[in-house]
Amino acid sequence: MTELPGPGDLDEAADERPVLRALTRSRGVFVGVDVGGTKVLAGVVSSRGRVLRTARRSTPGRRVSPEIVEEAVVAAVREAAGDAPLRGVGVAAAGFVDGDGERVMFAPHLPWQGEDVRARFARRLRVPVVLDNDANCAAVAEWAYGAARGTESALMITLGTGIGGAILLNGRVMRGVNGMAGEFGHMQVVPDGRSCHCGGTGCWEEYCSGSALVRYARESFGQQPTMLEELCAGQPARLTGPMVTDAAEAGDLVARQAFAQVGGWLGVGVANLVAAVDPEAVVIGGGVVDAGERLLAPARLALTRSLVGAEHRLLPELRPAQLGPQAGLVGAAVLVRRLTIRRERPPTTLRPERRRPRARAARWAWR
Numbered sequence: 001m002t003e004l005p006g007p008g009d010l011d012e013a014a015d016e017r018p019v020l021r022a023l024t025r026s027r028g029v030f031v032g033v034d035v036g037g038t039k040v041l042a043g044v045v046s047s048r049g050r051v052l053r054t055a056r057r058s059t060p061g062r063r064v065s066p067e068i069v070e071e072a073v074v075a076a077v078r079e080a081a082g083d084a085p086l087r088g089v090g091v092a093a094a095g096f097v098d099g100d101g102e103r104v105m106f107a108p109h110l111p112w113q114g115e116d117v118r119a120r121f122a123r124r125l126r127v128p129v130v131l132d133n134d135a136n137c138a139a140v141a142e143w144a145y146g147a148a149r150g151t152e153s154a155l156m157i158t159l160g161t162g163i164g165g166a167i168l169l170n171g172r173v174m175r176g177v178n179g180m181a182g183e184f185g186h187m188q189v190v191p192d193g194r195s196c197h198c199g200g201t202g203c204w205e206e207y208c209s210g211s212a213l214v215r216y217a218r219e220s221f222g223q224q225p226t227m228l229e230e231l232c233a234g235q236p237a238r239l240t241g242p243m244v245t246d247a248a249e250a251g252d253l254v255a256r257q258a259f260a261q262v263g264g265w266l267g268v269g270v271a272n273l274v275a276a277v278d279p280e281a282v283v284i285g286g287g288v289v290d291a292g293e294r295l296l297a298p299a300r301l302a303l304t305r306s307l308v309g310a311e312h313r314l315l316p317e318l319r320p321a322q323l324g325p326q327a328g329l330v331g332a333a334v335l336v337r338r339l340t341i342r343r344e345r346p347p348t349t350l351r352p353e354r355r356r357p358r359a360r361a362a363r364w365a366w367r
C-alpha cells in the first residue's frame, strides 16, 4: 500500500507540486467532506491525518433540492482529489444519520430528510462512501490524531450554537439503535427551564454553549460596566463569542463571569455523562474552548462537586480539542480509510468473524 506524505514530510509553506505528484503516484486518495448548513468543505486527508488539499462550495440552505447539495459535494470532492485517483469518501453531515449510516434522517440546515445519502454518493463517485454525523466524525479524528489519542474511552463535547457530542469506546463511535447516541445537548438539566428549539425545556445546551456564553454576557449589559458594549458598538445583537473571549482575556469582569457560568454548567453536564460512561477523557471542542482554563477550571470544580464518588475515583481529564474546524472532514476520511483497507485486506489476514443475523447486528450500531 502506498502511503501519502504525512505531516513530517510536508509543511504549510512547501511547494504544492511535490504533494500533487505524490498524490498522483499513490494508489489513490481518501477525501473527507464536511457538509454543513452554509458550506461544503472537502479535503484530501493523509494517512497521518494531515489535510493536504481542500476545496469548498457553498450550500444554499434547506429550501433547495437535495440534488443541488449533492452536486456541491461531488464538485468539492472532485476538486480536492484533483488528478489523483479517488479511493474512498467519508461524508460528515450536519444532521441525524440513521443507525446503519445510510440515510440522513433530518438536518436542520440541509434539504435532506430520510435521504439515502451514502448510496447516492457511492453511485455518483464509484468508490466506497461512509456517512456519519459531523460530531461523530470530529470525535473519531480527535481519537485518531488529537486530544483523545491513546485513550480507550472518551467523550467529545463540542460547544457551538448548541452542543455536539459523541461517545468513543475502543476507538469506535457508539452510534446507538437510531444513530442518535451522543445528543447530549438536549439532556434536561433544569426542570421547566429555558425553552429549547427542540421543543423541550431546560436543555443543557441552553445553559452551556457558545450561544449561552453570549447571552450571559448580554444579560449583564446596563448592570455592570463592560468593554463588550464598546466591542459590539452598543448593539447587543452584534455581540459574538470571540468578542467575549477577547474581553475576558483583557480582564473584563462581565466576560469572565460569562465563562464561569458556561464552565459551571459544563461541569454539571459532564458529571452526568461521566456517571453514565466513566471515560478516561472528555474532549471539549468549539470556539469557546479558546478561552482555556477560564472555561475549564470552573468546569473541573463543578465536575468534582457534582460527580458521584468523586473522591474515590480518577476524574477524567478535561482536554481541549486539538484539530479545530477541520476535525469533521478528517474523521470522515479516517472512517472510510478504515473501512476500505479492511475490505481490501486479503481474506487470510481477516480475523474470523461470527456471522450474526443482519437485523440483530443493526440493532446496536458501532463504527
Ligand SMILES: [Zn+2]
Pocket: 185, 186, 196, 197, 198, 199, 200, 201, 203
Ligand atoms: Zn433541547
